[in-house]
Amino acid sequence: MYPWGLDTSDNWLREPASPMRWLIARIFALAIIILAVFTSFSAHAQFEIPIALDVRVAGDKEASRIIVDFDRPVVGMPQLLEHPWRLVLDFDRIGFGFDPEPERWTGMVSDLRWGDMSEVNSRIIFEVEQPFRIVNIENVENAETNTHRIIVDLALSDAETFKAALLDRMRTSAVVNRDGKSGRLGDPSAAPSRSGAFRIVVDPGHGGIDTGALGRGRTIEKEITLAFSRELKAELETRPGIEVIMTRDSDIFIPLNDRVQFARQHNADLFVSIHADSVRQRYVRGATVYTISEKASDSVAAEIAESENKSDAIAGLTFEDQPDDVSDILIDLARRETLGFSVQFARLAVDSISDEVRMIKNPHRHAGFRVLRAPDVPSVLIELGFLSNADDEKLLNQEDWRAKVATQIASAVESFAALSGREIAEQRVSK
Numbered sequence: 001m002y003p004w005g006l007d008t009s010d011n012w013l014r015e016p017a018s019p020m021r022w023l024i025a026r027i028f029a030l031a032i033i034i035l036a037v038f039t040s041f042s043a044h045a046q047f048e049i050p051i052a053l054d055v056r057v058a059g060d061k062e063a064s065r066i067i068v069d070f071d072r073p074v075v076g077m078p079q080l081l082e083h084p085w086r087l088v089l090d091f092d093r094i095g096f097g098f099d100p101e102p103e104r105w106t107g108m109v110s111d112l113r114w115g116d117m118s119e120v121n122s123r124i125i126f127e128v129e130q131p132f133r134i135v136n137i138e139n140v141e142n143a144e145t146n147t148h149r150i151i152v153d154l155a156l157s158d159a160e161t162f163k164a165a166l167l168d169r170m171r172t173s174a175v176v177n178r179d180g181k182s183g184r185l186g187d188p189s190a191a192p193s194r195s196g197a198f199r200i201v202v203d204p205g206h207g208g209i210d211t212g213a214l215g216r217g218r219t220i221e222k223e224i225t226l227a228f229s230r231e232l233k234a235e236l237e238t239r240p241g242i243e244v245i246m247t248r249d250s251d252i253f254i255p256l257n258d259r260v261q262f263a264r265q266h267n268a269d270l271f272v273s274i275h276a277d278s279v280r281q282r283y284v285r286g287a288t289v290y291t292i293s294e295k296a297s298d299s300v301a302a303e304i305a306e307s308e309n310k311s312d313a314i315a316g317l318t319f320e321d322q323p324d325d326v327s328d329i330l331i332d333l334a335r336r337e338t339l340g341f342s343v344q345f346a347r348l349a350v351d352s353i354s355d356e357v358r359m360i361k362n363p364h365r366h367a368g369f370r371v372l373r374a375p376d377v378p379s380v381l382i383e384l385g386f387l388s389n390a391d392d393e394k395l396l397n398q399e400d401w402r403a404k405v406a407t408q409i410a411s412a413v414e415s416f417a418a419l420s421g422r423e424i425a426e427q428r429v430s431k
């Protein structure tokens with residue numbers, strides 16, 4: 001029997017009645033073989049990424065086991081989130097081929113979400129009813145079913161222990177050191193100790209699932225922020241004594257808090273987040289430099305901060321007050337010092353940028369930006385212009401214009417480094 005199911009008992013295939021019929025039969029058979037080979041190749045291509053085949057949870061309210069089956073080995077990076085308590089498993093891109101039945105689960109997990117965070121990362125989120133701790137996490141191959149399991153054992157804990165584990169994971173996990181190209185998690189030990197150089201973290205706003213604002217001419221904010229940040233990095237690197245690290249150098253999503261933690265983990269002397277948002281008032285235009293404050297300086301600032309702070313929600317993270325690890329007065333003092341430096345840099349940036357390009361009226365503004373919350377790293381957010389304004393949108397798309405603004409910001413960074421770099425280094429509170 002031929003695999004493609006032709007009935008070979010028929011004589012016409014073996015002993016063709018005429019050469020023409022024989023030829024047609026051969027062509028037909030060849031076509032089927034080519035089709036079969038092609039289909040198997042494309043099926044293979046489709047399954048190049050691991051597929052999650054099944055998710056289940058068993059146990060009781062004190063201890064539970066999560067099992068995720070895959071068709072091939074994978075690495076899952078666990079993370080913790082609170083409000084509500086969650087276990088997050090981050091993966092290089094995976095496919096989702098399961099149809100979970102939470103109503104049949106037993107144990108502590110009450111809810112499950114999953115999806116892609118970018119072109120290269122995927123995530124499964126387990127909501128847990130009580131604070132918990134991870135007792136064990138392992139990969140197990142099941143030879144019988146030819147599947148590869150991730151097993152996570154959870155045990156009931158208390159809020160304090162959970163919070164401590166969460167903070168610990170934030171400080172030590174490599175999750176914030178994503179290498180954009182492969183989507184793999186970088187080496188946490190790559191955060192080098194303080195050298196003599198002034199270190200600036202440039203943060204291209206948005207990315208991945210969070211596109212940011214959309215211009216009237218279809219300009220996408222996340223693309224402008226990345227293009228500009230690359231330009232700024234190149235410009236800064238021409239200046240001696242300045243070291244530049246970017247939070248992302250590709251189209252990936254990074255939660256706001258991870259951006260803050262990235263700057264802290266890298267002992268940054270300055271954090272600059274780059275944006276180009278839109279507001280309802282289309283006539284509003286020009287660059288703005290923002291520092292943090294609890295109360296917004298004006299309605300535009302409040303609107304911008306509100307839309308920036310939605311980034312996490314867009315990516316499916318619950319909007320929540322992220323842990324600040326601000327518990328003692330020392331950190332409050334550090335925050336006050338830090339804010340002083342942030343404001344100092346904002347003024348330098350406004351002076352320098354306004355030499356060359358148009359700025360909004362009162363260009364130094366403040367509002368409650370979550371991405372500016374590092375207690376120990378001076379942080380500013382620069383809105384290069386407004387994508388809601390047609391003239392600004394045109395400028396934002398011009399390489400020459402971007403280069404000009406990058407040069408002005410780099411000059412401000414240079415002045416700031418000369419003024420206060422050393423001082424800042426001495427006043428940091430150790431974590």
Ligand SMILES: [Zn+2]
Pocket residue numbers: 205206212213221274275276277308
């Ligand atoms: Zn933005």
